[in-house]
Amino acid sequence: MMYTFSNRLRNLAIAFMAIGFLGLVYGFFTAPKTIEEAKAIVAASAHGDEHGASHDDASAEALHDTTDAHATDASHGPHAAEQEGHEMSHDEHVFHQLSNKPWAALYVAAFFFFMIALGTLAFYAIQRAAQAGWSPVLYRVMEGITAYLLPGGLIVIAILILSSMHFNHLFIWMDPEVVAHDKLIAGKTGFLNTPFFLIRAFIFLTGWTLYRYFSRKFSLAQDDSKDISNHKKNFRISAGFLVFYIVTESMMSWDWIMSIDPHWFSTLFGWYVFASMFVSGITTIALITIYLKSKGYLEFVNDSHIHDLGKFMFAISIFWTYLWFSQFMLIWYSNIPEEVTYFITRIEDYNLPFFGMVAMNFIFPLLILMNSDYKRVNYFIIMAGIVILLGHYMDVFNMIMPSAVGDQWFIGAAEIGGFLFFLGLFIFIVFTEITKAPLLAKGDPYMGESERFHY
């Protein structure tokens, strides 16, 4: 049975893209162009705070004003010149952070949706390589999601290229001026240099896309084939891909995320990003499957398939938390300054998103999905799924924003716009791909087992 992309959903996707685009344009437009503008923005927000406080106690404000005046007087002491110099560099720093903000918002959203497609591709390859008997009914949904891999990856790489052309300061190691004054980064230039960085990015994306292209091709060819040669080919390339994937995924996470903090490193970072993309991918498979079922498609998918996806969502959420905590605890315990600064900025400046993310990605799915029966109720899967996806958006946000914009973050037009734009693009590309092939991969040798699958 073929799926037809309903007009309502298509219009919704286009509306998301349009609204998101406007939000992004607004974000870029209102970002400060000069240091003076940045100063004005910071002053305006500081003024707002003071104004709010003055409602509590007028006399306190008066007192505050006099102390302020004293402080200003004091600064005209012998160190005035030094103070001035520091102020300038601070203002410049804030300016860079604020002009980075729309770029970082764009990058977070672009990477998040790209990561869903890549995580789904890994899940798909595991099903193929393991010759799983339960999941073949979901192959066409997974193949639909992975269609976003190439466009999404190209957008991420386009942002990386723009960064390397100094349109923004997301990756400070790309700035030769910074490297010249920084021994630690200078020691890493053998790996962290712009040409090698971009070559690696293209190698990663080419490898993933080639696997995606051929596995889709063999999967479609298997539909009307009399033997299972296509299935066997798919098995072989999937096993090969998984080896390539786990190496390149790890390197990709160092390159595209960890190098935003070029001084900081964590040896399990690749696994951490993997857990995040894996659970996001599985959750998206579950949400799209339930959506298609609610529209009367995928009648061969039963409660047990949803139940198994729910188990994966539950298990990988806990796996993510395990890695999140392992990374945190070792760095917290050893308390080495260059390592621990990573968590200090997150706990001080990003307290709510940093710990809110743990509630969304761990405590909520843990409690909601623990009961076996709840994993068979679509409502619970949808509810847990939406929270998990938003939680992993926050996860990417927490990985990128603190080093890109420091304490100047807020969820504004650019962040919401970026999320909506890529959400719309994702829905558009994924559902267009799903219309292109029958929803049942009927030639798969395990299809019978999958259709009869029950728990």
Place this chain on the structure above:
Amino acid sequence: MSTKVIHALYDDDDVLLSAVKEIRSAKHHIEEVYTPFPVHGLDKALGLEDTRIAIMAFIYGCIGLAVAIAMMNFIMIEDWPQNIGGKPSFSYLENMPAFVPIMFEMTVFFAAHLMVITFYMRSKLWPFKKAENPNPLTTDDKFLVEIELHDNEKELKALLKKSGAIDISIVEKQE
């Protein structure tokens, strides 16, 4: 008092499963099934009530978590505060990340051990208990279905034969 029961022996778990479904659809009450290993789906085929061990596991886990928190608070904070790696040992909350592995392990330990003990008590198993299974073959590779007889010997025998039983015997059961 003694009751007459019929014992049907099967040599395959799939056959057993379909036989159980057949017997139940013919409205006979199955007393017990003895198997050498847990047969997937047998509890549903027999119409057994859902186990409540899951909720017990959750409660046991919560007890373990609470014990770990109280234990570490007493050992490391109240009784003998120690300075390990310069961490503040006078505040439980500030030292909490160091205790998370212990909290996790105690949760698992309590849930696992108390669950096994609960299972033993619920199944009336204890050391030196005499085995209940009527045929030692069920500890090897055969499956046995026990049905109480109510003057329907002939009918039942035919049904069991049809369902694939390899041996059928009638036993007087002492209670």
